[in-house]
Amino acid sequence: MKIVSRLVAVIVAFALGAAFAADPSDVVLKAMRDELEHSKSLDAANLGKPYFISYDVEDGEAFAASASMGGLIISSDTAFRLPRIQVRVGDYQFDNTNFEAGRGNRGSRYDIERFPIENLYSVLRRYLWLSTDQSYKNAVESLASKRAALKNISGGEALPDFARAEPSQLIEEIPQSKLDRGVWIERARSLSAIFAEFPQVLESNVEVEAIKSIRRLVNSEGSEVRTADDVLFLRARVTGQAADGMRLHDAVAIHSRDFGRGLNEADLRREVRQVAENIAALARAPVGDVYNGPVLFDGVASAQLFAELLGRNLALTRRPVSEPGGRQANMPSSELEGRQGSRILPDWMDVIDDPTQQALNGHRLFGGYWIDFEGVAAKRVVVVEKGTLKNFLLTRQPVTGFKESNGHARLPGPFGSSTAGISNLFVHAAQSVPVADLKKQLMELCKTRNLPYGIVVRKLDFPSSASFDELRQLVAANGNEGSGSHLFSSPILIYRVYADGREELIRGVRFREINVRSLRDIRAAGDDTAIFDYLNNGVPLALMGAGSYAAETTVIAPSVLVDDLEVRKADNELPKLPIVPSPLMAGK
Numbered sequence: 001m002k003i004v005s006r007l008v009a010v011i012v013a014f015a016l017g018a019a020f021a022a023d024p025s026d027v028v029l030k031a032m033r034d035e036l037e038h039s040k041s042l043d044a045a046n047l048g049k050p051y052f053i054s055y056d057v058e059d060g061e062a063f064a065a066s067a068s069m070g071g072l073i074i075s076s077d078t079a080f081r082l083p084r085i086q087v088r089v090g091d092y093q094f095d096n097t098n099f100e101a102g103r104g105n106r107g108s109r110y111d112i113e114r115f116p117i118e119n120l121y122s123v124l125r126r127y128l129w130l131s132t133d134q135s136y137k138n139a140v141e142s143l144a145s146k147r148a149a150l151k152n153i154s155g156g157e158a159l160p161d162f163a164r165a166e167p168s169q170l171i172e173e174i175p176q177s178k179l180d181r182g183v184w185i186e187r188a189r190s191l192s193a194i195f196a197e198f199p200q201v202l203e204s205n206v207e208v209e210a211i212k213s214i215r216r217l218v219n220s221e222g223s224e225v226r227t228a229d230d231v232l233f234l235r236a237r238v239t240g241q242a243a244d245g246m247r248l249h250d251a252v253a254i255h256s257r258d259f260g261r262g263l264n265e266a267d268l269r270r271e272v273r274q275v276a277e278n279i280a281a282l283a284r285a286p287v288g289d290v291y292n293g294p295v296l297f298d299g300v301a302s303a304q305l306f307a308e309l310l311g312r313n314l315a316l317t318r319r320p321v322s323e324p325g326g327r328q329a330n331m332p333s334s335e336l337e338g339r340q341g342s343r344i345l346p347d348w349m350d351v352i353d354d355p356t357q358q359a360l361n362g363h364r365l366f367g368g369y370w371i372d373f374e375g376v377a378a379k380r381v382v383v384v385e386k387g388t389l390k391n392f393l394l395t396r397q398p399v400t401g402f403k404e405s406n407g408h409a410r411l412p413g414p415f416g417s418s419t420a421g422i423s424n425l426f427v428h429a430a431q432s433v434p435v436a437d438l439k440k441q442l443m444e445l446c447k448t449r450n451l452p453y454g455i456v457v458r459k460l461d462f463p464s465s466a467s468f469d470e471l472r473q474l475v476a477a478n479g480n481e482g483s484g485s486h487l488f489s490s491p492i493l494i495y496r497v498y499a500d501g502r503e504e505l506i507r508g509v510r511f512r513e514i515n516v517r518s519l520r521d522i523r524a525a526g527d528d529t530a531i532f533d534y535l536n537n538g539v540p541l542a543l544m545g546a547g548s549y550a551a552e553t554t555v556i557a558p559s560v561l562v563d564d565l566e567v568r569k570a571d572n573e574l575p576k577l578p579i580v581p582s583p584l585m586a587g588k
Contacts, residue, residue: 050088054220
């Protein structure tokens with residue numbers, strides 16, 4: 001199964017139906033294996049023999065289509081082969097990686113930008129050979145520069161640059177599944193036509209993307225891996241406008257790892273129509289006010305909350321060595337760094353990340369895998385036990401307090417490293433109450449605190465369908481309030497709940513200063529289970545369409561009642577309405 005899918009910010013698509021397994025001897029794997037053996041003799045002019053070489057090649061072919069208001073916008077096919085060649089010189093304790101060179105790589109450059117997509121052994125060997133030579137020369141120069149830079153730096157923890165790992169052996173069968181392009185093009189048209197029924201909609205589109213991928217990895221430690229996977233997803237996005245000019249947006253993404261099932265026609269129509277109805281309801285809804293008090297995250301909103309607050313903070317980063325006078329790398333940091341052994345949740349809650357669990361209650365879990373991005377076997381990790389932070393998700397790059405990988409390298413990282421990420425994140429509550437009782441508790445708290453209403457959130461904008469302008473405004477608002485990098489998505493479906501049980505949808509609000517520490521204020525959890533699938537691309541708010549790579553991810557969590565949060569008006573400038581009303585409105 002695929003560990004990492006490559007998604008591009010523009011719509012791309014791949015020709016489905018070609019048989020990857022036409023050659024049972026796997027020419028690509030043979031070329032990788034043979035060139036790896038050949039490259040073990042590298043030691044140019046006694047510059048240092050590589051201690052580690054890795055070839056990681058991902059093949060992909062897919063189909064993508066996009067439609068709006070019942071009309072097809074684009075349909076395209078393409079294929080790619082992505083090589084990731086890594087050569088390390090030095091040793092596990094100290095090597096050429098984790099170093100920010102001022103002038104970048106300076107080794108020989110070859111015309112190998114376009115890796116061949118045909119399975120021709122001699123051509124593949126040539127490209128692997130030249131790529132290895134280039135990587136080796138760059139590694140030698142980087143190691144020398146890193147040693148020179150460290151002569152002017154004192155102190156700091158002497159962490160190893162690379163962790164040892166047991167070799168992995170896994171050769172999966174290559175599925176021969178195909179996708180009916182015509183059916184999905186027509187489906188995209190049909191689903192996008194739903195938005196034409198709603199005059200509140202300004203812009204909308206429905207995207208379908210299907211990816212077949214094969215990932216092959218061999219390294220000098222003895223790992224040999226071939227995984228194959230299919231991923232199909234449909235994404236519907238819509239932007240609307242209220243009578244006061246406020247822009248509104250919503251989206252839904254539905255995923256499957258099986259071309260033959262998982263995306264039912266009736267379910268798709270219901271989900272897409274719900275997004276349109278949400279925009280129509282938000283356009284009529286009043287603007288929210290400032291609120292300080294308990295907030296109930298109901299259903300999928302709770303899973304989104306844990307994905308965003310906890311999921312993004314379970315990976316630790318390591319600042320690279322920089323050349324004197326050079327630009328310091330702007331590395332994201334975890335809010336949980338240095339807090340191992342601290343309470344971050346109520347003592348009746350546990351959190352486990354388990355990539356080895358493939359299904360739950362008949363639902364195939366989107367985030368399952370067997371071997372990670374670095375060829376390390378996936379491991380079940382208890383990250384929070386009885387509310388206390390016990391562990392992090394780790395790669396082969398050692399960080400303070402952790403020297404070994406636990407098989408969670410999910411994305412490429414900077415300076416020769418990989419980035420850790422959640423897979424199937426299970427949030428367990430040993431104490432729970434019926435979901436209806438959570439709402440009662442919410443209202444009891446509001447009554448005790450003399451609040452006229454409580455707040456229920458049923459959907460967050462995560463992954464975010466916001467525009468880049470909206471994202472910039474959110475970043476600026478956070479900076480003005482001193483929230484720094486603690487960016488948090490806006491609520492899409494957020495309601496006032498009154499003492500008589502009446503609910504009122506509101507718009508134009510956001511949370512203030514919500515971060516991972518807010519999870520300590522969880523007061524109660526429901527007895528329900530929400531399963532939330534998404535593509536984690538490592539971009540803030542997992543912004544839809546951004547990033548070059550993405551990892552399939554699932555969060556499983558109950559509804560939760562958080563004791564005290566602050567909601568504020570969004571304070572965005574309101575754009576003007578169109579001069580001429582929507583033709584859909586005029587037609588009515």
